[in-house]
Amino acid sequence: MDNQQKKHGALLKFVPRPDRPPITITYGPVGWLKKNLFGNLWNSLLTITVFFLLFLLLKPFLEWTLFKAVWSASTRRECLSISPDGACWAGIFPWVNNLLYGLYPDALQWRVNLAFAIGLLWFVPLALKKVQQKILFALMGVMLFPFLANYLFLGGDRSSVHYIVACSALAYLLTLYINIILTYLNGKRLEQHLETFMERFSKKRAALLGHSTIWFFLTVVIAYVFKDQALEHVGVDAWGGLFLTLIISGVSIVMALPIGIILALGRRSEMPIIKWFSISTIEVVRSVPMITVLFMSVTMLPLFFPNTMELNKLVQVLVAVCLFAGAYMAETVRGGLQAISRGQYDAAKSLGLGYWRTMIFIILPQALRIMIPNIVTSFISLFKDTTLVSIIGLFDIMLMARNISIDKNWLGLHTEPLVAISVLFFVFCYSMSEYSQRLEKKLNTNR
């Protein structure tokens, strides 16, 4: 100030600036409330009315689920005597184990847990940044893991081939993890240690040979270590609950995409037999309700096989659900294929790429990317549709929940189990949808 006054030569008279109006807070939760809900009288009235109506609506629901609910009781009668208007959650707890594992023996449930844990382990590396060849080991997982899981779930005397494949799955996962750890420690990958040795046999495929050798070696070791470990047999009849639901939906979700892609490509094929086969499969399966397909698979399929052959109900159901899911997926994939411009085909053809390479490298990656939302929608509805298998007597989570109401202690307890599994389904489906949105965002950054 002083300097300025000296520059001007004369003293400037101080004139106070007029006061500014007080700041209205427009940030933070309070500001947001003020701005959006209580901006003026009319808005305030509206807000209060709406909140009052919401309260009226939610009050009975909250009372039923929380405030008047009974959390511990030994029978439904006891529940009702404590609080007749509340939910009887006490009935769910004794059944939790059955809801999760069905009739799988308690003492052997660690096998289910172990298999699911291994399955999860297989897919964790997909989220890691430094890991390469993700598609390869996802594919290996899809091909090998079912054998391992089936071996653990089923137990009993399996063929030696089955045992070896299960061991090789474990060995593959082990090499995968060792390699990942080595990559993060900036060390040499396993096969790179063997590379100089392997180059004697083949220069080009040294890495592949090295990896296969280690994999084979580990398989033998694992097979030897576990050779005396007999697993008790647990028949498919005992499988149930969320465990069974996850098996059915998992298998059908994994199989739906390849079946759908093949049918979609077949439908667009110029070869008449393939084309008409695909069209008729898609149209017939799509035009029939899923329940009838399920019933037919259980009642009709055995008619086509010799009497002596005993078919596994679960396998029959899996075939039916996969076919059904594949036919729906085919139309979704076809939508994506049609969105790809003709120029892409022209460019691929003039580069000299043949049909399969054009599809695998150029068309399908783009088509599937466009269709991610639709594909995930199909997956979600497929996941929920698998509850229909309860109708043909597989004890999936739905049938287990329905069974609570005929337990003599909890006779007539219909609503609570359904609400409980609804919450469970919501968690699963919502995470699928969240994952798909993250995937979309990640892939769209490349465009």
Add this chain to the structure above:
Amino acid sequence: MESTSTNPRTKPERTAIEITGMNKWYDKFHVLKDISLSVTEKEIIVVCGPSGSGKSTLIRCINQLEQYQEGTISLFGEKLEKNKKGANLVRDNVGMLFQNFNLFPHLTILENCTLGPIWLHKIPEHLAIEQSTALLNRVGIAELASKYPGQVSGGQQQRVAIARSLAMKPKIMLFDEPTSALDPEMIKEVLDVMIDLAHSGMTMICVTHEMQFAQQVADRVVFMADGEIVEEGPPEQVLKDPKWDRTSLFLQHILSH
């Protein structure tokens, strides 16, 4: 610039493309009428004419992107059959550029270039990357190698497309209006690459309306109208002294623009 007779490039007498009596119909519409055209190796041909005259269809037929009902096409004396052998013949000899670039949007620029060499020529990946980087350098966009096609300008995309075609080491390049989807200021950068290519001895057939380019490098200009070759000859004759009214009318439209 003014005359091709002073062009220093030596021309062996080998015929690169020989088209005889080609006819094509879309249903009843006669798109190509009795086309016969012979292109010697290292010759630069510019095809022009009003839209709908069948220029694009002609070069798409040479690349086997379209089928034709009558006539034959031979590449270096070998007749082009409509089977796998013919497809291989085209693949080994011909590269093509499109009006809309048609790059693969889900692959990086480098991956666009290396895809063909790796999977069709079975070249080891590091070698393919080396070669493609050299080609991208040649068309002046080596620094964009790791970007995606959607992140670069139209002119740059078309230059990537040129590099992608060159990676397959074609002897003949076909250009289907390579600059007509571009903003004016980007046309020059693409034409420069094409001129460079012409000077390097590539056999080229260009469907284009860039008459400057035709005058500068073309050995012959072919004028097409209504599915027929109306006029063909050295650029100075066709462009400056056309024999046919259609040609002069068309040229007036283009040049006055």
